[in-house]
Amino acid sequence: MRYPILKSSLLACTIIATSAAAWAGQAPGAAASPEIPISHQDRVYAAEQFSNTVSVTDPVDNKLLGVIRLGDPQPGNFSPLYKGQVLVHGMGYSPDHKTLAIVSIGSNSVSFIDTATNTVKHVTYVGRSPHEAFFTPDGKEVWITVRGENYISVIDAASFAEKTRIEVPAGPGMQIFSPDGKYGYICSSFNPETVVVSVADHAIVARVKQESPFCPNIAATPDGEQVWFTLKDVGKTQVFNAKPPFNPIKTIDTGPITNHVNFARTPKGTFAYVTIGGTNEIKVFRTDDFSLIATIPVGSLPHGIWPSGDGTRVYVGLENADALAAIDTATNKVIANIPIGQAPQAIAYVPNAAPNPDDRQNLQPLGVAGQVAHLSLGAKTEPKNGQPPTSVSLFDQGLIQVLQASVTGLQPKQRYVLALADHADGTGALQPLAAFMTNPAGSAIVNAVGPIRQIVQNSATAERRYLVIAPGEPAKFGEAVQVQTP
Template sequence: MQGPIMKPSPLRHAISLSLAWMLGATGIASVALAGQAPGPLNAPDVPISHRDRVYAAEQFSNTVSVTDPADNRLLGVIRLGDPAPGNLSPLYRGQLLVHGMGFSPDHRTLAIVSIGSNSVSFIDTATNAVKHVTYVGRSPHEAFYTPNGKEVWITVRGENYIAVLDAATFAETARIKVADGPGMQIFSPDGKYGYVCSSFNPETAVVSVADHKIVGRVKQESPFCPNIAATPDGKQVWFTLKDIGKTQVFEAQPPFRPIRTIETGPITNHVNFAHTAAGTLAYVTIGGLNQVKVFRTDDFSPVATIPVGSLPHGVWPSGDGSRIYVGLENADKLAVIDTATNQVVANVPVGQAPQAIAYVPNAVPDGDGTQGLQSPGLAGQSTQLKLLHLENGKPVVTDNAPTSVTLFDQGVLQVLQASATGLQPKHAYVLALASHADGTGSLEPLASFMTNPAGSAIVNAIGPIRQIVQDNATVEGRRYLVIAPSENGKPAAPVQVQAL
């Protein structure tokens, strides 16, 4: 259900511009409310307009949703692939597991990474048309253009290199070897360095863009970094550690000295920045708490904790820093945050399991920008459930976020994704179907998993699950989702049960 919609305030922009003019006229340094990531601090503000677009890469519907931020309205989706099980066919030609996203410095091209089909789809922002697909190595994760617009770097997470593409021809021209499992790269605003964190090794590499040579290494406190971002002033790099629930900060310039490690929370996903009247703020999505946490970048003090909805993932600022857009992976929505109040002011329905998102100012210079877009269809259909902790045989609501479960409709089947939280760290569990609502009776395992050091995990399964756990409410034989510890390869008594 779509939440309240608020338009950007023209008054805010008028005040900012007037103040900057007055200070400049009196010889005082002007106020700079500009420099939205990944651009430099001296980049001009771009007030929110109908020419801007917010894009989300949606993993289970294999779509890219397109939203007009001026009125927070979903315009449609770009369909890159089909739902399951059709996308498992050996003759399947579409994209699979649409996940990563970057955009060109001229804001005219999107680079969309699909993990399952090892591809990068290049999309024209004005027409929404796919103009080229480049296939790279095993399981690429993220892509981004160098600030000069000449190259596109893709982290090939299933291997040990960055694929470098020519931005004009889309052909691979070089490979930069790094540690196994490069997770994501981002560039310094001046285009001198590329920062590459790892999802499999505790090391972030700093690469010289000019010659593709590694010029620095930064120790990660864990091996699993999914996301990295550089501050617009070119002084800091922040990266997230999903498995241990922390965010690290290091100096963006040599010798790339570590500055701070911040405890952020289980399933820490992405980080990005907004330069506001209050200074430059870091927004970190915490999937296991269903929150976005906000920190200052000067002294790293906490500013706000914002409840946003189930499993926040990607995050990106508007071109003027007045809004932050957050993809809610288990809610199929974009949450819109007003950076002046750090409150959610709108929710926009999008496709299934949004991962990376990007706000692209002036993406559509002419026309309405709806060419080639389709209605969401199945991509807009899912079912949300929750699992609650069991205490003395009864489910209880605690202060901690419950385990969220989403059943993403694929037609007859659904892809299940659970954001499991509040469990023992590094412990084996089973997601199962129980014969009784209290978790008693026989258990039918759906998926086995191991929790990370923060006691969390992302768990997936596929099948006609909704028909069993929800649609058959009055039919004998209904089952109930539970999480149970795994002991000697068998499920023990459940510790979490489906909320009714």
């Protein structure tokens, strides 16, 4: 009984879009595509890196329906006989909204998931450390950025077999396509160069200079006029012409740990939503004059972002909060926070993904994927407006945790250590957990593994230790400059 209603809604929406509204169509589709009103058949998916899950959310009531478990947490996935996926990270979906392509960085795989049944129908293994995947607009190919190497793996969408490779600058970060399917835009995570590739013949037709080497994310406006990409290391977002001569248009200072960008078309215009991990905010820009029209506070370390099929909402994965935030684009306010799996990365809103919206087959409860502890580190002196510059999550993996710190507020391009201190003020002996170097924006994402929660939250005061950040290297470091806040 739902299909006639859906078809009628789509037909009515198409008539409205073509006869009255000039703002129809959401990314990654074309502006001329019909709006698809939010319904129980829609799904919001998040790829969760440390629980190795894909969460599935109903956007009508913003309720987590369950997770698709692609792999096990640590230390089970260390086994040489382990067959599951590791570091579930990237995500794309087919134009017919029936298939998800999920990239797992640690196991070099692309898992193809049937959205109707939540089952994996095929796994394709590619080269070292793939990052993102997306279908061409005609649905015939899936392009995978093999970030650990220097090529795009082009997968046949029917057979799931690799058909060819497109050589690009080493470290391709992500690709997205022009809405008309003519061009693929591929930014780099290791080289300061984005390339434009002809989809028809897989040939590079243009090169665009990046202002830094580290681009994790790229998106094209539904009108086919602009391409935006983020530069995580320097906290900038660049815009260039989506058509020849592919000239640069604008560079915007967006903020430390600039992660992803996407677009929402609304009655008021087309807006770019950029996730700023270092400030726990979403910045919203007009695409006509690039003016900043809103700054939206959200939870810790916003990462992936995607619009609903009608542009009335955008959904944001909060990497260090294990949550999905729903934002109303009319007010640019957070209207819901949904608990999901550990460290969400890519997000995809897929309209009409579930033919039977009441079907929960093959979805599992969060379980250990929902267990996490959150801490903050603040400057030892002169704290900035009461805002902790560093958020820390301890993702449970059984007896141990994966620690992830979103570090900001430090000196750029300097070496530091994340360590355990004897005392809350950072004094006493320091035991290094991880060494890192900040990027040009004075930020970094730092990871460590161990029974850390049991140490920093120990009820026995004499045995408790405290997380701190100190300048230097593990063999020689100075006094703590950031300390664990109460």
